Amino acid sequence: MTDDIIRQREELADQIKALNAMKVMAESYGFDISQPANNAREAVQWLYFGYLAAIKTQNGAAMSVGRVSTFLDIYIERDLKEGTLTEEEAQELIDHLVMKLRMVKFARIPSYNQLFSGDPVWATLEVAGFGMDGRHMVTKNDYRFLHTLENMGPSPEPNLTVLYTEKLPLNFRKYAAKISVDTSSIQYENDDVMRPVWGDDYSICCCVSATQTGKEMQFFGARANLAKALLYAMNGGIDCKTGMQVGPRLPKITSEYLNYDELMANYDIVLEWLADLYVNVLNLIQYMHDRYYYEAAEMALIDTDVRRTFATGIAGFSHVVDSLSAVKYAKVKPIRNENGIAVDFEVEGDFPRYGNDDDRADKIAVWLLRTFLTKLKKRHTYRNSEATTSILTITSNVVYGKATGSLPDGRKAGEPLSPGANPSYGAEKSGLLASLNSVAKLPYEYALDGISNTQTISPDALGHSEEERVKNLVQVMDGYFNQGAHHLNVNVFGTEKLIDAMEHPEKPEYANFTIRVSGYAVKFIDLTREQQLDVISRTCHKAM
Template identity: 80%
Template sequence: MIDDVIRLREEVAMQIKALNGLKQMAASYGFDISRPAANAREAVQWLYFGYLGAVKTQNGAAMSVGRVSTFLDIYIDRDLKAGVITEDQAQELIDHLVMKLRMVKFARIPSYNELFTGDPVWATLEVGGMGQDGRSMVTKSDYRFLHTLVNMGPSPEPNLTVLYSKRLPENFKRFAAWISVKTSSIQYENDDVMRPVWGDDYSICCCVSATQTGKEMQFFGARANLAKCLTYAVSGGVDSKTREQCGPAYRPVEGDVLTYEEFMPRFMDMMEWLAAVYVKTLNLIHYMHDKYFYEAAEMALIDTDVRRTFATGIAGFSHVVDSISAIKYAKVNIIRDETGFPLEFETEGEFPRYGNDDERADEIAVWLLKTFMAMIKKHHTYRNSEPTTSILTITSNVVYGMFTSNMPDGRKAGTPLAPGANPSYGAEKNGLLASLNSVAKLPYEYALDGISNTQTINPDALGHDDEERANTLVNVMDGYFSQGAHHLNVNVFGVDKLKDAMEHPEKPEYANFTIRVSGYAVKFIDLTREQQLDVIARQAHERL
């Protein structure tokens, strides 16, 4: 009777109690979910009760639905063949489920909303994908879920995700792309890189993270600000805003020129320190969460013995890459204040920037990801969970930027960090395809929690009408994902529309104006003004 066995018994007891509570909840609505669902309507209803029980019993940041279209399609197809329902009624069932998912609300504290604005639920729901045997897993219900964006208009929830493969049926790819062109509400993830790791029965939890359905759970870990870590390497761990010794008191850079040979050992030491503090902090959080707020209802619906992953993340990725590139390939002068503190940087000469398909910068990006992941793996993780990482920021890139000082790549203090794995603002000089090529070089096996890439494309860059734009977008994604890229958020609109929506949010056309940001979708008018300006400042590609 060791600790792990005692803990498991206690957790299973809580899960059994939660299942009884779930049954009582459904009974209060007049349903007996202790018996199997007999038809499509009951299958949808039973599924929703499971989700409802989970969201009622925890105030989770991300409450994902999973990959349910194929499961529900079995019931719907059977009822259609039996003449029990019509196609219109089948679509209505899916519409109603999506409607309920759109209605989920949580009580959020103000600091939460600063990081994750727009009240996201991350009711992530997947369609598409291929089977291990080479067959497409696309069903009519995959189309039905996408069609809800036509029937009910665009919406951030559920977080609709297409598991993309070049081998998917062409009609399905074109339909999904057409929906993206019309609504900017879908994200795409590469089924061909996830399937070998997770099998063909996986779901997306939270934003972009794959997990075997019903067999795994993830300890979510937000992200570490590597951009700020870089500035600490120069200042010797002293924070530029507070002038407090926040990091270890390593020797700061003392000269007036920041050389590659002097900087890199300091940066490596500071990253090692950050990785250790990061993992220890997450261990404390997850231990206390399980102790005081165990998620019994949700855990009751998956296997008893689960695989656990320990998710971490990186913020400020592209700024660190470009800053290292500037230090290596140009001359970076340190501008100090009257106390000698390194307050600003002045870079002389040209240097390669990540996002232009330039191997000199892109190899730094690959090195940074691999190096930080290796540092994370050195440390013990809660419940012996498997460490993973992501390059994903949500909308927290704005808040992280507020507390990050000037950087050698030219980014100014207090300005937003570039989101996710996106290149730095203004860095992309060679068009959309070159930018995609750079991001595609990041190896998924070192970031199994996801590599988020959000792109905004002017409609005219894709074609003259929506059909041509959809076909062009399919070609772009076929090429991008065939290189091993993991993720793509697609926005199809111009900057002028964003500016008008910011200045005139009262216009009816902007009430449901949905955009993709790093990891989720949000109504643009629900963002703070700082976040709206951040979105406007991002690269909107006028050409491929």
């Protein structure tokens, strides 16, 4: 009777209680879910009861739905053939399910909105994908889920995700692209890079992270600010904003100009310290969460012997890449305060920036991702979970930026960090395709939790008619994902629309104005003013 067996027995007992509680909950609505669903209506209802049980028994966290379209399509197709359901009624079933997912609300503290603005639920729901047997998995139901955005208008929830590959039927790719052009509500993830890792029956949990459906779970772990860590490497572990010794005690860099090799040696020490601290803190959090708030209802609906991933993340990614590039290829002079702490920088000369398809900068990006993951994987993780990472900030890039001083890449103290794996604001000088090419060089194997890339394209840059825009967007995504890129948020609007929505949120056309941000979709007018300004400051590509 080992510790693991004792814990498993206790958790299984809690799961059985949760399953019985689900039956009681469903009975209160007049349904008996102890029996299998007999038709499409019951299949949709039973599925929602499982989701409802999960959100009733946990509060405030992301609660994804999964890849359910094909499963439900089996019931719907059978009922259509038997004449017990019409096509109009089938669409209505999906509309009603989506309507329920749009209504989910959590009781959250006000500070939550500073990190994850707009009150996201992350009811992430996937469509499409490709089978291991060589068949695409697009069904009528995949069209129905996308069609809800036309029937009921744009909405952040559910977080609709297309598992994308060029091998999907062209008509489906064009329809998804049309919905993106019209609503900016869909994210795309590369099925060709995820399928070899997760198989063809996987779902997206939280924002962009794949997991085998019913067989795995993810310990979520937010992100580490690697840009702030770079400043610790320069300043002997002292925080330039507080003056406190936070990082490891190491010699300050005191030279007039930063030396690349000296900085890299210090940065390596700081990253080792940060990886150790990060994993240890997450181990404490996950242990205590299981002990005091075990999510029995969710765990009851997946396998007993579950595989666990230990999610981590990176913030400030592009700023570190560009800052290291500046030190390597230009001359960077720190401006120090009276205590010898670097608080600003002067840069002499040009340097390559991430986001322009320049291998000099992009190789630094790959190095940074690989190096931090390697350091994370050396640490013990809770319940023998597999350490993984992501380049994903959600809207917390604003809060992280407030805590981060000026950097050698030109970003000033307190300004927002660039979101996810996006290049830094203003760094992209070579158009959309060059930016996409840079991000596509980041290997998915180093960031199995996801590499979030959010791009905004002016409608005129995509084309001068809807047909042309749809055609061009499909071609852009085919080319991007064929390079091995993992993720893409597609926004199709101009900066002028964002500014007008910020200044005139009362206009009817902005009531449901939805945009994609790093990891989810949100109603623009629900963002804080600070986060709206951050979105407005991002690159809006006016050329391909």
